[in-house]
Amino acid sequence: MNKIKNIFLLLLLGVVLFYACDDQTGFQNPFLDIDHEELALADNDTLVKFLKSHYYDTSVDSVKTLIDGKTPLFEDDKLETVSAVRNEIDYKLYVYRTRVGDPSPDTDKGFPSIADSVFTKYSGQAIVNGSDLGSSFDSNTNGAWFSYSNLVVRGWSYGFELFKGGYLKKEANGDPFNGPITYLNGGKGVLFIPSGLAYTSINPNNYSRSLVNANLMFYVELLDFVKDTDHDKDGTPSADEDANGDGDLTNDFSDTDRPTLPDYLNPNV
Ligand SMILES: [Ca+2]
Ligand SMILES: [Ca+2]
Numbered sequence: 137m138n139k140i141k142n143i144f145l146l147l148l149l150g151v152v153l154f155y156a157c158d159d160q161t162g163f164q165n166p167f168l169d170i171d172h173e174e175l176a177l178a179d180n181d182t183l184v185k186f187l188k189s190h191y192y193d194t195s196v197d198s199v200k201t202l203i204d205g206k207t208p209l210f211e212d213d214k215l216e217t218v219s220a221v222r223n224e225i226d227y228k229l230y231v232y233r234t235r236v237g238d239p240s241p242d243t244d245k246g247f248p249s250i251a252d253s254v255f256t257k258y259s260g261q262a263i264v265n266g267s268d269l270g271s272s273f274d275s276n277t278n279g280a281w282f283s284y285s286n287l288v289v290r291g292w293s294y295g296f297e298l299f300k301g302g303y304l305k306k307e308a309n310g311d312p313f314n315g316p317i318t319y320l321n322g323g324k325g326v327l328f329i330p331s332g333l334a335y336t337s338i339n340p341n342n343y344s345r346s347l348v349n350a351n352l353m354f355y356v357e358l359l360d361f362v363k364d365t366d367h368d369k370d371g372t373p374s375a376d377e378d379a380n381g382d383g384d385l386t387n388d389f390s391d392t393d394r395p396t397l398p399d400y401l402n403p404n405v
């Protein structure tokens with residue numbers, strides 16, 4: 137009986153200690169005290185430094201450490217800067233386009249909106265120690281669909297706006313439903329994403345991941361997208377359900393009866 141009592145007391149002590157650490161000291165969550173505005177500035181410095189010390193090697197379709205005679209990514213005409221506001225913090229995302237995208241005229245849907253579902257190939261690496269690349273942590277060489285509503289790396293939606301999708305290759309006999317599906321000439325390039333638009337610890341669900349608050353680089357190829365994606369099927373494209381016009385669809389709540397459901401997922405508003 138005493139043994140059971142001791143075990144109970146030990147368990148109780150454990151619970152008390154757990155809550156003490158979690159609440160007051162930040163011991164349980166190493167990301168608790170981060171100033172995300174400062175981090176955004178530091179991340180941009182890191183990304184700029186990286187872009188100045190690397191170039192795009194077209195012979196192997198890869199980002200490489202800068203060598204003599206090559207143009208750093210930062211000075212390369214193919215590099216675009218995209219501004220984005222998220223959680224009231226200003227971010228910069230860098231997009232290197234090896235190919236904007238060249239669909240055939242009859243299949244050209246233009247560029248996707250920030251909210252359009254995308255079908256893409258990708259391979260992601262973290263930028264570590266300010267200037268090195270980690271090994272690929274996630275990739276898909278066949279293509280996968282992503283929706284704005286379940287996107288984890290938020291920077292993607294800002295980056296894909298700069299690429300056109302490809303077109304479905306018709307098979308030799310002219311039957312598009314016969315044989316393997318191939319997309320041709322989709323936009324292709326590299327996204328350089330600050331941590332605040334990736335696995336940011338602002339989002340508490342991210343805090344146990346190994347890539348939390350890391351700047352990321354993604355090779356992408358946009359195969360296709362759903363023009364005017366309408367998540368709640370209320371007739372208004374999701375991209376137009378941005379009541380406060382800040383380019384973030386997760387912070388617009390017009391329905392006072394359902395104040396936690398963003399407009400783009402709420403068919404009533
Ligand atoms: Ca809608
Ligand atoms: Ca908004």
Ligand SMILES: [Ca+2]
Nearest residue numbers: 399402403405
């Ligand atoms: Ca709606």
